Amino acid sequence: xxxxxxxxxxxxxxxxxxxxxxxxxxxxxxxxxxxxxxxxxxxxxxxxxxxxxxxxxxxxxxxxxxxxxxxxxxxxxxxxxxxxxxxxxxxxxxxxxxxxxxxxxxxxxxxxxxxxxxxxxxxxxxxxxxxxxxxxxxxxxxxxxxxxxxxxxxxxxxxxxxxxxxxxxxxxxxxxxxxxxxxxxxxxxxxxxxxxxxxxxxxxxxxxxxxxxxxxxxxxxxxxxxxxxxxxxxxxxxxxxxxxxxxxxxxxxxxxxxxxxxxxxxxxxxxxxxxxxxxxxxxxxxxxxxxxx
Amino acid sequence: xxxxxxxxxxxxxxxxxxxxxxxxxxxxxxxxxxxxxxxxxxxxxxxxxxxxxxxxxxxxxxxxxxxxxxxxxxxxxxxxxxxxxxxxxxxxxxxxxxxxxxxxxxxxxxxxxxxxxxxxxxxxxxxxxxxxxxxxxxxxxxxxxxxxxxxxxxxxxxxxxxxxxxxxxxxxxxxxxxxxxxxxxxxxxxxxxxxxxxxxxxxxxxxxxxxxxxxxxxxxxxxxxxxxxxxxxxxxxxx
Numbered sequence: 001x002x003x004x005x006x007x008x009x010x011x012x013x014x015x016x017x018x019x020x021x022x023x024x025x026x027x028x029x030x031x032x033x034x035x036x037x038x039x040x041x042x043x044x045x046x047x048x049x050x051x052x053x054x055x056x057x058x059x060x061x062x063x064x065x066x067x068x069x070x071x072x073x074x075x076x077x078x079x080x081x082x083x084x085x086x087x088x089x090x091x092x093x094x095x096x097x098x099x100x101x102x103x104x105x106x107x108x109x110x111x112x113x114x115x116x117x118x119x120x121x122x123x124x125x126x127x128x129x130x131x132x133x134x135x136x137x138x139x140x141x142x143x144x145x146x147x148x149x150x151x152x153x154x155x156x157x158x159x160x161x162x163x164x165x166x167x168x169x170x171x172x173x174x175x176x177x178x179x180x181x182x183x184x185x186x187x188x189x190x191x192x193x194x195x196x197x198x199x200x201x202x203x204x205x206x207x208x209x210x211x212x213x214x215x216x217x218x219x220x221x222x223x224x225x226x227x228x229x230x231x232x233x234x235x236x237x238x239x240x241x242x243x244x245x246x247x248x249x250x251x252x253x254x255x256x257x258x259x260x261x262x263x264x265x266x267x268x269x270x271x272x273x274x275x276x277x278x279x280x281x282x283x284x285x286x287x288x289x290x291x292x293x
Numbered sequence: 294x295x296x297x298x299x300x301x302x303x304x305x306x307x308x309x310x311x312x313x314x315x316x317x318x319x320x321x322x323x324x325x326x327x328x329x330x331x332x333x334x335x336x337x338x339x340x341x342x343x344x345x346x347x348x349x350x351x352x353x354x355x356x357x358x359x360x361x362x363x364x365x366x367x368x369x370x371x372x373x374x375x376x377x378x379x380x381x382x383x384x385x386x387x388x389x390x391x392x393x394x395x396x397x398x399x400x401x402x403x404x405x406x407x408x409x410x411x412x413x414x415x416x417x418x419x420x421x422x423x424x425x426x427x428x429x430x431x432x433x434x435x436x437x438x439x440x441x442x443x444x445x446x447x448x449x450x451x452x453x454x455x456x457x458x459x460x461x462x463x464x465x466x467x468x469x470x471x472x473x474x475x476x477x478x479x480x481x482x483x484x485x486x487x488x489x490x491x492x493x494x495x496x497x498x499x500x501x502x503x504x505x506x507x508x509x510x511x512x513x514x515x516x517x518x519x520x521x522x523x524x525x526x527x528x529x530x531x532x
Binding site for chain 2: 023024025027028086090093094097114115116117118119120125129130133136217218220222229230233234236237238239240241242246248
């Protein structure tokens with residue numbers, strides 16, 4: 001990076017550190033923070049959408065839909081995340097490739113399953129094995145977002161399901177007495193009020209999601225914990241121009257600071273959202289805040 | 294005419310590109326096992342297997358790219374087609390051979406060694422640390438000794454330092470490098486001859502790729518370049 005970095009063994013102190021912290025490997029560490037943040041900000045709405053869908057399905061009047069919703073919530077919540085990340089993602093990837101294979105290579109006659117191997121024609125590969133590495137990363141990343149979305153969607157579905165039930169029934173009855181259709185009373189009365197009840201549970205989920213990102217490396221996406229371990233590990237002078245001992249403690253301290261700051265920031269934002277959502281609401285939390293104000 | 298030839302030429306190169314594109318072979322590695330494979334200062338895969346793999350691809354006239362993957366899921370991701378070959382210091386074992394295929398070995402079986410904080414340690418009564426899913430972990434479990442497993446090799450050594458385990462059992466080349474670097478760690482005299490040499494792992498259905506890489510490895514064995522590379526990286530004994 002800097003011109004004086006050509007022979008790091010002659011440097012010491014801050015000069016050495018400035019060279020060390022600007023190697024290509026370190027930059028991969030810095031970009032992984034971006035990866036994690038992008039993942040979180042995409043996953044959160046996706047999970048919320050899954051959760052909303054799941055909650056609506058679970059309280060549907062149509063029995064099959066209700067069964068689907070309840071099964072989704074119960075099943076995903078019961079399976080450990082790591083199992084999900086090891087097997088569901090591979091199954092999803094193979095399912096997509098299988099569909100493309102059927103579509104793109106109808107003439108293929110060799111079996112797709114040969115022992116433990118999964119074989120589709122080269123044109124059906126997702127992404128194509130010839131495409132640049134960045135596409136492979138984006139693809140893996142999208143699979144990760146989708147999987148996180150499903151897993152955390154099930155948890156948030158449960159939270160939203162509970163929140164929808166917590167809204168006083170008298171509210172719905174009043175809405176219906178005013179002549180609102182079930183759809184209107186759902187969107188205009190129930191949904192705006194349920195957020196107050198859902199928020200504490202959702203904010204918990206958000207905090208857990210923040211810390212769940214190390215699962216990413218199972219999918220080949222390199223996250224901050226992977227790089228902290230990789231960079232902090234003893235660097236042998238045979239293999240690097242910047243040898244050092246076991247510095248994992250320092251790297252993990254940096255992660256600790258990052259996580260704490262991020263958690264604090266989330267708390268501030270969530271507190272603001274709570275205050276905003278409770279405006280003018282007759283629910284318990286809202287009423288208390290109104291009188292306090 | 295001139296106007297015609299340009300698109301035709303462009304089409305020809307595009308077609309050639311499409312044909313060539315299928316020859317891209319994705320090589321999966323762990324990137325955390327020096328001197329076999331590791332991530333260098335520039336953030337790229339480096340080490341014995343990087344150099345060997347690039348040379349093999351050159352000889353087999355393949356275009357290769359490198360990907361890193363967690364050791365735990367390295368075989369599942371191979372069989373489901375996320376990459377085409379594993380070069381990650383993976384020893385040939387019967388269990389692995391049942392799921393995937395191997396080329397001929399590119400390094401002879403590397404005797405496994407022990408490293409510890411004290412020179413006289415009875416490994417049979419000690420707590421032995423090994424990396425998960427390795428031949429060493431399977432060996433310790435088979436002997437009925439006390440085993441603790443860790444996801445990365447680095448953590449096995451840290452466990453000995455922390456007193457969580459008494460000795461580490463791992464590939465000799467890895468521990469040689471670690472012992473040379475750390476004055477407080479000693480290699481025990483006892484060695485274990487386990488594993489059957491390190492080879493490229495492939496899907497069982499990938500016969501063509503296996504044949505191509507086998508031939509390339511053979512040609513490197515024949516002209517001595519493989520031995521030179523093994524000597525340079527100090528990964529194993531010579532052929």
